[in-house]
Amino acid sequence: MNKEHLLAKWLSGEITPDELQALKQLEDLSVYEKIIAKTALFQSPLYNEDVQLESLKKKTGLTNKQPKIKKIKPWKAIAGIAATIAVILTTVLFFNESNTVVIAEKGKKETFNLPDHSIVKLNASSKAEYSKKQWNKRRALKLDGEAFFEVAHGEKFDVITKDGIVSVVGTQFNVKNRENFYEIKCFEGIVRVQYNDLTKLITKGKSFLVINGIVTENEDHLLSNQPDWLQNRSKFSSIPYQMVLKEFERIFNVTISANNVDLNYHFTGEFNHNDINKALKTITLPLQLQYKLKDDKTVVIYAD
Amino acid sequence: MPQINNSVCEEHNFNRLFRTYSKSIRNFIFYKCGNENEANDITQEAFIKLWTNCKNVPFEKAKSFLYTVANNAFLNTVAHQKVVLKYAEKQPKNKASNETPQFILEEQEYMMKLQTAIANLTEAQRTAFLLNRIDGKKYKEIAEMLNISVKAVEKRISGALISLRKEIENI
Numbered sequence: 001m002n003k004e005h006l007l008a009k010w011l012s013g014e015i016t017p018d019e020l021q022a023l024k025q026l027e028d029l030s031v032y033e034k035i036i037a038k039t040a041l042f043q044s045p046l047y048n049e050d051v052q053l054e055s056l057k058k059k060t061g062l063t064n065k066q067p068k069i070k071k072i073k074p075w076k077a078i079a080g081i082a083a084t085i086a087v088i089l090t091t092v093l094f095f096n097e098s099n100t101v102v103i104a105e106k107g108k109k110e111t112f113n114l115p116d117h118s119i120v121k122l123n124a125s126s127k128a129e130y131s132k133k134q135w136n137k138r139r140a141l142k143l144d145g146e147a148f149f150e151v152a153h154g155e156k157f158d159v160i161t162k163d164g165i166v167s168v169v170g171t172q173f174n175v176k177n178r179e180n181f182y183e184i185k186c187f188e189g190i191v192r193v194q195y196n197d198l199t200k201l202i203t204k205g206k207s208f209l210v211i212n213g214i215v216t217e218n219e220d221h222l223l224s225n226q227p228d229w230l231q232n233r234s235k236f237s238s239i240p241y242q243m244v245l246k247e248f249e250r251i252f253n254v255t256i257s258a259n260n261v262d263l264n265y266h267f268t269g270e271f272n273h274n275d276i277n278k279a280l281k282t283i284t285l286p287l288q289l290q291y292k293l294k295d296d297k298t299v300v301i302y303a304d
Numbered sequence: 305m306p307q308i309n310n311s312v313c314e315e316h317n318f319n320r321l322f323r324t325y326s327k328s329i330r331n332f333i334f335y336k337c338g339n340e341n342e343a344n345d346i347t348q349e350a351f352i353k354l355w356t357n358c359k360n361v362p363f364e365k366a367k368s369f370l371y372t373v374a375n376n377a378f379l380n381t382v383a384h385q386k387v388v389l390k391y392a393e394k395q396p397k398n399k400a401s402n403e404t405p406q407f408i409l410e411e412q413e414y415m416m417k418l419q420t421a422i423a424n425l426t427e428a429q430r431t432a433f434l435l436n437r438i439d440g441k442k443y444k445e446i447a448e449m450l451n452i453s454v455k456a457v458e459k460r461i462s463g464a465l466i467s468l469r470k471e472i473e474n475i
Contacts, residue, residue, distance in 0.1 A: 007465055008458035011436075012443060035468050038418050039437045042389040044331045045340040049323045052330075056322075056348045060355075153324045169323045188440070189327070204440075225440070 003027065011036070048190065048201065049169060102128045104145070107253030109229075114141070118157065119150040123176075123229050125250040146176040148227050163210065164195040173202075174227040181243055182210040187225050211240065232273040238266040244283060245301070252276050254293075259302040261289060312366055313358040321366050322351055328439060329374050332449060335434045336378055336427050338387035346381075350374040371449050386423045387430060389438075391415055414472075421471035425464050432457050433464035 006023040009015040010032075015023065023029070104110040104122035111121045112128075115135040122128060126145025134140075140158040150172045151157045159166040161177040171189030176182070184193050185207040193200045193208050195215070202208050207218045228235040234247050242263040245256045251273050269286060271279035280291045284301055292300045310317055326347055334343035350373040354366060361369050422430060432450065435441045441449070443457045450457070 004459055004462040004466075007462035008443070011461065011465070031469055031473075032465055034414075035418065035465065035472070036437065038415060039422070039433075041391045041415065042419075042422070042434075042438060043391065044334060044389070044434075044438055047327045047330055047344075049326055052326060052344065052348065053319065053322050056351060059348070060352055154320050 007032070043203075046201075046203065099129050099131050105253075106250055114139075114152075116152045116154060118152045121148040121230060123147065123250070124253070143175055143177060145178070146174070146229070148172070148174045148230060164193060167192040167194070172225070178243070178246065180212045184208045185227060187227075211243075228270065229273075233270050234273070235270040236267050238268055241265045241267045241287075248279070248283065248299075252279070254297055254299050256299045256301060259300065261287075261301055261303055310363040311358065312354060312361055312363055317363060318351075318355060318358070321354070321363075321370075325367055325370055326351065328435075328441070328449075329370055331439055332371070332431065332435065333374055333378050335387060335431045337381065338423075342381060346374050346377045349377055368448070368451075372451075388419060388423055389434075391419070417472050418468070421468045424471060425467055429460045429464035429467065432460040436461055 003023070003026050006015065006019055007027070009019060010023055010029070102110055102112050102120075102122060104124055104126045106125045108124055109122060111119065113119055114130065115132055116139065118139075120128060120141070123146035126143070126147055128141055128143050128147060130141040138158075139154075139156065140160060142160045144161070147159075149157075149159065149168075151168055154169070157168050159168075159175050161175060161182065163177055163182040166173070166175055166184055168189065168191040171191060172187040173189075173191050174183075174185040174187070176184075182195065184191060184202055186202045186204055188204055190201055190203050193202055195208075195210060198215070200208055200217070202217075205219065209216045209218060224231070229251075234244075234251060236244050236247075240263065241261070244267045245258065245263075248254070248271065249256055254276070265287065267283070267287075269282060271282045273279070276293065276296075280293065280299065280301075284291045289301050289303055291302075294300070312318055312321065329350060330343050330347040333346045334340060337343060350370045353373050354361060354370055357369075422434070425433065432446055435446050435449070436443070443454050443461070447454045447457045
């Protein structure tokens with residue numbers, strides 16, 4: 001086994017414990033770890049398939065047909081109205097006749113396939129609705145809650161929530177739409193978010209977040225290629241404590257009441273979905289709070 | 305889904321190919337030549353060639369056709385630039401940061417060193433390394449793109465790592 005081969009295996013995560021041991025004898029891996037971590041901060045120049053395809057067609061007159069791509073018009077007001085009409089139309093046209101509905105109850109997660117083999121994973125207490133019949137004409141899905149999408153390659157794919165529309169082409173992303181909370185995380189490719197009259201392109205590793213109407217865009221540098229909840233964890237970065245508790249209720253199917261607790265405190269941390277007692281500790285101890293778990297259904301969180 | 309006509313001459317199929325592969329091809333060329341506009345142009349040219357030859361290229365062969373054409377176009381262009389990648393500055397957000405100014409400065413210096421070191425890699429090493437680290441392509445996919453063996457990809461990527469390390473420690 002030579003060094004190059006071992007390094008390559010280490011990098012792709014396929015190295016066996018024995019090989020790792022051997023490699024550690026040869027090399028100080030921490031130096032490489034830093035190179036890898038920092039390389040992840042670099043980005044290729046922004047690329048938008050829609051724009052490039054349109055320019056290609058203009059250049060060559062490849063087709064007489066109008067391309068199906070919708071241009072993003074600068075007139076925000078019109079865009080806003082158009083978006084609203086689009087939502088109403090989609091709702092009326094695509095979601096009224098014999099739709100398929102998939103629901104993940106509180107405390108449960110669901111995975112299902114769409115007609116084109118795109119995969120949807122629903123987090124606890126979420127609902128997805130789509131039309132099998134209309135799927136070939138338009139790939140659109142109505143979401144209430146949180147879901148992760150692995151979209152099959154092909155034409156446009158829309159996720160419609162009450163706070164906005166997310167449009168993508170063959171990519172992986174997570175949409176979370178809860179009360180006063182709207183978040184899109186992109187894990188692969190590029191997604192377009194429409195929120196009110198705002199249109200944003202979100203690329204791999206980035207996220208778009210609206211809490212109580214305030215928009216933030218983050219460079220998340222997602223280390224994993226899946227959202228945390230699929231790894232049975234819920235992670236929070238400066239999120240109001242109230243929303244953390246709401247998420248906890250959904251995941252464990254419990255009711256939480258809080259006494260003497262600052263619900264607007266911005267919480268940073270995570271909890272694990274496997275053990276409710278451990279999870280409760282991780283969300284209460286850092287804030288010096290106490291908790292009581294009664295009959296597996298009710299939780300009281302309080303300050304001394 | 306019913307198996308419909310998947311000729312590349314169908315606009316729908318052509319669009320699908322474009323959406324699936326154009327970004328990867330653009331980045332593939334960009335990592336070689338370092339010029340964003342040129343990379344975009346070469347990518348478009350490759351797709352135009354595919355369109356004009358759509359009758360002769362089966363759908364399954366379109367991917368390798370595109371990569372070959374793009375790579376040839378790259379070889380035919382004379383001027384290449386240094387490949388300088390941009391990086392995202394750490395965002396302060398409004399969180400309290402416990403990083404000292406000195407630490408932040410050192411981190412910035414490191415990023416610049418790394419940027420130079422990547423630019424100084426050989427074209428073969430850089431392309432394989434960045435496709436893996438930035439575009440998240442697996443060794444096997446890179447091997448198909450470059451038309452080389454997986455072993456050769458491993459060699460280029462680990463070679464890149466070793467060169468980067470040497471260069472960063474020397475500057």
